[in-house]
Amino acid sequence: MPAETPVIEMRHVDKHYGALHVLQDINLSVDKGEVVVLIGPSGSGKSTLCRTINRLETIDSGEILIEGEPLPQEGKELAKMRAEIGMVFQSFNLFAHKTILDNVTLGPREVLKTPKDVAEQEAMRLLARVGVEAQAHKVPAQLSGGQQQRVAIARSLAMHPKAMLFDEPTSALDPEMINEVLEVMVELAREGMTMVVVTHEMNFARRVSNRVIFMADGQIVEEGTPDEFFDHPKSLRAKDFLDSIRGH
Amino acid sequence: MGYSELFATYGEKYLQAIFETLSMTAVCFAIAMVLSVLITVMRVSPIKPLRIVGDLYVQVFRNIPGVALLIIVAYALPYLKIMLPWKACVEVAVVLLASAFGSENFMTGINAIGVGQIEAARSIGLTFTQTMTKIVIPQALRSAVLPMTNLLIATMLTTALGSQVPLNPQELTGLVSFITTRETAIGILPFTVSAVAYAGFSVLLGLAGNAIDKRVRVIR
Ligand SMILES: Nc1ncnc2c1ncn2[C@@H]1O[C@H](COP(=O)(O)OP(=O)(O)OP(=O)(O)O)[C@@H](O)[C@H]1O
Ligand SMILES: [Mg+2]
Numbered sequence: 001m002p003a004e005t006p007v008i009e010m011r012h013v014d015k016h017y018g019a020l021h022v023l024q025d026i027n028l029s030v031d032k033g034e035v036v037v038l039i040g041p042s043g044s045g046k047s048t049l050c051r052t053i054n055r056l057e058t059i060d061s062g063e064i065l066i067e068g069e070p071l072p073q074e075g076k077e078l079a080k081m082r083a084e085i086g087m088v089f090q091s092f093n094l095f096a097h098k099t100i101l102d103n104v105t106l107g108p109r110e111v112l113k114t115p116k117d118v119a120e121q122e123a124m125r126l127l128a129r130v131g132v133e134a135q136a137h138k139v140p141a142q143l144s145g146g147q148q149q150r151v152a153i154a155r156s157l158a159m160h161p162k163a164m165l166f167d168e169p170t171s172a173l174d175p176e177m178i179n180e181v182l183e184v185m186v187e188l189a190r191e192g193m194t195m196v197v198v199t200h201e202m203n204f205a206r207r208v209s210n211r212v213i214f215m216a217d218g219q220i221v222e223e224g225t226p227d228e229f230f231d232h233p234k235s236l237r238a239k240d241f242l243d244s245i246r247g248h
Numbered sequence: 249m250g251y252s253e254l255f256a257t258y259g260e261k262y263l264q265a266i267f268e269t270l271s272m273t274a275v276c277f278a279i280a281m282v283l284s285v286l287i288t289v290m291r292v293s294p295i296k297p298l299r300i301v302g303d304l305y306v307q308v309f310r311n312i313p314g315v316a317l318l319i320i321v322a323y324a325l326p327y328l329k330i331m332l333p334w335k336a337c338v339e340v341a342v343v344l345l346a347s348a349f350g351s352e353n354f355m356t357g358i359n360a361i362g363v364g365q366i367e368a369a370r371s372i373g374l375t376f377t378q379t380m381t382k383i384v385i386p387q388a389l390r391s392a393v394l395p396m397t398n399l400l401i402a403t404m405l406t407t408a409l410g411s412q413v414p415l416n417p418q419e420l421t422g423l424v425s426f427i428t429t430r431e432t433a434i435g436i437l438p439f440t441v442s443a444v445a446y447a448g449f450s451v452l453l454g455l456a457g458n459a460i461d462k463r464v465r466v467i468r
Contacts, residue, residue, distance in 0.1 A: 111373040
């Protein structure tokens with residue numbers, strides 16, 4: 001048992017979309033500095049799970065705790081909690097009418113009330129860290145997908161999140177851009193960021209994740225270290241799934 | 249009677265009419281824009297009764313002919329002890345119509361933004377109000393420039409409802425009725441003057457709208 005409170009903890013979480021039982025008794029705990037990879041067939045509920053953690057989706061029953069505190073229901077408290085959990089989406093979702101710099105400074109200025117010059121200095125540092133500082137004064141549509149996704153990561157980092165959620169951050173990218181984004185994520189993981197990553201990038205999972213969680217039909221079917229899971233999957237469903245993504 | 253005689257007799261009235269049409273247009277459009285934003289915020293708010301009221305407002309006022317609205321405001325409201333001056337009646341009818349269409353323009357702009365940016369805004373901790381004022385409304389405003397230019401032109405043309413009630417001074421269409429009842433043999437002449445004025449201002453507004461759109465359009 002870890003001595004510290006987990007950063008993210010889900011207890012007996014259930015969720016339905018009408019008749020579809022999309023999350024079934026999910027129990028998951030992510031410790032500080034841990035990198036957890038969520039993997040599973042399409043429709044298994046990976047995105048939904050991720051999105052319940054910062055309450056972009058509500059749950060029917062169970063509990064979600066962030067550093068031991070239950071997720072607030074609504075309003076300012078919820079907004080404050082969301083600010084502490086970064087989220088990176090498959091489709092980047094940068095603010096189309098704002099420059100790259102303004103995309104990164106918006107959260108700090110509006111939510112953390114950071115003064116403009118301080119927010120901009122830090123944003124430039126973050127943009128440099130993800131390698132897009134030269135694009136600071138362009139708008140999102142002028143950047144490649146890989147660049148946009150790195151800006152999206154910088155935008156999340158600007159809020160000094162306690163944990164970051166990534167929902168298939170590379171699956172909308174052209175193959176030659178996948179690595180530039182993965183490299184940023186690897187570095188984040190090495191620096192100790194707590195991360196939940198939905199991805200089918202096995203190399204990434206092997207290089208940086210502490211745990212791989214395999215989901216199917218709304219349930220956590222098995223979990224283990226990446227080497228255990230990828231080399232010796234226990235369940236038939238996981239074996240079938242790994243065969244299918246390896247193209248057997 | 250030719251144009252020179254027409255202008256000699258009614259030139260000053262035409263200038264007044266142009267001023268009336270333009271000033272009613274400006275007042276109505278400004279109020280309609282504020283109302284459109286409010287109604288649109290209601291229609292996308294997380295509070296269901298507000299959404300219902302907003303949707304209802306648009307459905308009702310978008311689907312009633314302007315003249316019918318004017319008749320209701322001018323001749324039915326007095327039964328409820330609401331007596332407005334004639335000009336205000338016209339303006340209320342125009343504002344109700346224009347704000348319903350204006351809200352539809354904003355909704356189109358909001359739908360173009362997509363849920364992704366809104367979720368991103370929420371996930372960095374922006375509240376509903378901040379998401380609206382920082383992300384949704386600015387983009388909806390920018391992408392609404394062209395449709396709103398059309399609405400501004402339509403608003404100007406709709407102020408011709410003023411010809412249906414006794415205004416003093418009259419707007420461009422009311423003035424045409426006034427002249428034709430007094431100069432029985434004059435034919436289409438007075439109308440062509442108003443038509444040229446309407447068309448001229450429409451073209452100018454259209455050009456201005458295009459220029460603004462070019463500057464503020466959100467590249468996607
Ligand atoms: N808003 C919604 N309303 C109804 N059903 C939904 C909704 N969102 C997702 N679903 C359904 O819930 C199930 C789980 O969806 P989810 O997006 O979490 O799967 P996923 O594992 O992320 O899949 P993918 O790999 O395709 O992204 C799917 O069957 C999906 O169709
Ligand atoms: Mg998904």
